[in-house]
Amino acid sequence: MREAAFVKQNKDKWLIFENVLSNKTHVAPDELSSLYIEITDHLSYAKTFYPNSNTEAYLNQLASQAHQSIYKTQKEPKNRIVSFFKLEFPYMFYHHHRELLIAFLVFALFVIVGVFSAANEGDFVRSFLGDGYVNMTLDNIKKGDPMAVYKEQAAFNMFLGITLNNIKVALMAFAYGILLGIGSLYIMLQNGIMLGSFQYFFFEKDLLWESARTIWIHGTIEISVIIIAGCAGLVLGNGLLFTGTYTRMEAFKRGVKNGLKILMSTIPFFIIAGFLEGFVTRHTEMPDWLAIFIIISSLALILFYYVIYPIQLHKKTLNPPTDEIIY
Numbered sequence: 001m002r003e004a005a006f007v008k009q010n011k012d013k014w015l016i017f018e019n020v021l022s023n024k025t026h027v028a029p030d031e032l033s034s035l036y037i038e039i040t041d042h043l044s045y046a047k048t049f050y051p052n053s054n055t056e057a058y059l060n061q062l063a064s065q066a067h068q069s070i071y072k073t074q075k076e077p078k079n080r081i082v083s084f085f086k087l088e089f090p091y092m093f094y095h096h097h098r099e100l101l102i103a104f105l106v107f108a109l110f111v112i113v114g115v116f117s118a119a120n121e122g123d124f125v126r127s128f129l130g131d132g133y134v135n136m137t138l139d140n141i142k143k144g145d146p147m148a149v150y151k152e153q154a155a156f157n158m159f160l161g162i163t164l165n166n167i168k169v170a171l172m173a174f175a176y177g178i179l180l181g182i183g184s185l186y187i188m189l190q191n192g193i194m195l196g197s198f199q200y201f202f203f204e205k206d207l208l209w210e211s212a213r214t215i216w217i218h219g220t221i222e223i224s225v226i227i228i229a230g231c232a233g234l235v236l237g238n239g240l241l242f243t244g245t246y247t248r249m250e251a252f253k254r255g256v257k258n259g260l261k262i263l264m265s266t267i268p269f270f271i272i273a274g275f276l277e278g279f280v281t282r283h284t285e286m287p288d289w290l291a292i293f294i295i296i297s298s299l300a301l302i303l304f305y306y307v308i309y310p311i312q313l314h315k316k317t318l319n320p321p322t323d324e325i326i327y
Contacts (some may be wrong), residue, residue, distance in 0.1 A: 003050045010042060014062065021065050036066040041246060048247075087313070089265050092258060094310035096235050103230035107188040107223075114196020118204075125201045128194060134201070146207050147214045150282045159278025166222060166270045170229035174236065174263045177255075181237025184230045191226055213291045214284055218277035220298035225266040225273070228306060232262035269302070 001009075017035050043059040050056055093100075117124045126134050140148040153161070169187070176183025202211035239255015246254065280294070 001049070003053060003055055006046070006050070007055055014039070014042075014059070017062065017066070021062070036063070039063050039066060041250065044250075045246065084261075085265065085268075089261055090305070090310040090313050092261060093265070093306065094314040096231060096258065096262065097307070097310070099234040099238065100228065100231040100306065103184070103188055103227050103234060106185050107192045107227050107230070110189045110192030111196040114193035114198075115200045116196075117193070118197040118200035125197050128197050129201070137201075141205060141207070145284070146202070146205070146210060147281075147284045150214070150277070150284070153278075155278045155282065157278075158282075159274045162218075162277045163270055163274030166226070166273060167267065169226060170232075170263060170266055170270065173226065173229040174232045174259055177233025177236030177259060178240075179237070180241055181234045184233025184237065187233070188227065188230045191223070195223065213288060213295075214281060216295045217281045217291055217298075218273050220295050221269050221276070221302060222273035224299075224302040224306075225269045228266055229263060232259040232266075235259040235262060272298075 017039060020035065039059060040063050043056070043063050046053065046056040046059050114128075136149065137146065140146050145151075150158075169191070173184050173187040176187060199208065199211065199215075202208050236255045236259040239252040239259075240248070243251035276294070276298075
């Protein structure tokens with residue numbers, strides 16, 4: 001990239017950072033540290049491709065000021081985990097909402113494919129879900145308890161097994177991102193078709209509401225974080241495909257690091273989903289209003305933490321008044 005293009009692409013970010021260092025805009029120490037990492041990455045790039053240039057000198061000065069500011073003001077957080085979930089992760093995840101949208105749209109598309117396939121091919125559900133599961137569910141329907149599958153195991157054993165299995169699926173969705181993101185999209189395909197065909201199976205038996213009110217008690221969080229794990233895989237894949245101003249190796253490292261952060265963020269939610277499936281979903285006799293309350297609350301929690309909160313945090317820390325930026 002030519003130096004002029006590099007400067008044009010990043011100058012707004014540098015000027016905002018300059019305002020942060022001059023105390024015109026205030027950010028938390030952890031966020032300042034994240035900005036510092038990005039500036040030093042740009043400095044490394046400038047040293048490699050524009051040695052002894054004005055750009056290198058400017059970025060070197062900016063990085064030096066940032067270094068002094070960080071080590072003067074930053075305090076070691078008492079609880080690193082709380083700091084990660086409260087600030088570090090949501091601040092970073094804001095920049096990956098595009099990948100999240102892509103993972104969601106691919107998943108939603110293949111849910112529709114699953115519904116269409118199940119509606120038009122008589123044996124599709126059996127071929128995808130397996131004869132054993134279908135036959136067991138048909139027997140449960142005849143017995144008048146179509147959701148009995150959630151009562152067969154002891155609550156704790158189901159909680160543990162489901163949680164570990166979901167984490168395994170998430171790890172696959174992330175790791176397959178190494179295949180330029182295509183592997184992660186394949187996991188979205190599999191799970192989307194499975195969900196679509198599964199729900200159509202109950203629709204065909206006039207049990208759509210009964211199944212939905214039961215399954216989505218845990219499925220709202222479970223499906224959401226599988227999509228988020230797919231987003232992590234896309235972030236990994238993008239590190240290989242789209243390097244931006246970084247070398248391919250540096251872009252790949254950043255993709256791995258950010259993808260792992262996204263994956264780590266899903267673990268508490270998988271535990272919540274596993275708890276709901278093991279201990280709550282089995283109570284199919286619960287009133288509709290309670291099931292709906294759990295489903296809506298779960299959806300609100302996911303949307304707030306992964307969509308709304310990162311946007312709020314980004315606006316709070318990186319959008320100074322325009323009259324404070326000197327061009």
